Amino acid sequence: MQTVMILAPMFGAFVVVLVVALVVIKRLVMGDTVKAVARIQQVEAEVRKKEEAIRREIEEHEKEFTRKKTEAETALQQQKEASEKEVAALRDQVLGDARKEGERILSQAKRNEEKLRQQVLQEMEGKAVDYGAEMFKLVFSEVMNEHLNRQFIGELLTALEEVDADSLTVDAADVQFTTSHPMDPEQKQQMQTLLKEKFGVEVVIHETVKPELLGGIVFKLGSLEIDGTLLNRFQEAIVEVKKHANV
Structure with a gap:
């Protein structure tokens, strides 16, 4: 009994100490927990801030990438069109x-x-x-040629008689006669008389003979030049034939 009475105060004191210890421990534990929770919340907030910053940075990079991609595609299209x-x-x-x-x-x-x-x-x-x-x-024989030559010269004398003397200027210093045969003296005299009476020009005919003219005469009296040869008629006939062939 005496022992119980001695241990009772000790037990009570132990209980009190234990309770106090538990209270202290609880406060310590609760304080650390609160601090830990606060720290965790702080860390979480910082993490969220960093995540938000990273998210914004990623969005900015995506926007920049999209812009540059669009610019590159536009430039490529323009270059392609060019x-x-x-x-x-x-x-x-x-x-x-x-x-x-x-x-x-x-x-x-x-x-x-x-x-x-x-x-x-x-x-x-x-x-x-x-x-x-x-x-x-x-x-044609030579005799026929000479006869034809006189006819050609006769035709030219007739044509010369019909020429308007006022429309021509005859220079006695520029008179040339070319024939296929030597002129008949009568026709030569007839031409000299015609030139004197019609144009007032006195000339002595000295013809140049060119058998290749075939017949007739070529004479030049200043601005007047007449080709009354058979060779010229052949050439004119060829031109006319060519004209009809082209029609």
């Missing part, structure tokens, strides 16, 4: 140059063809006149 225009312009230029060159070649070919055709025609005309002259020499 390249297409340059290619189209170059193609048009090449085609235009090729077309012009083709037209030039065709035009040159046509000119060469026309030039060759004219050359052939001239050669044919010359040969036709030569053949006509040869046929004339073969068919």
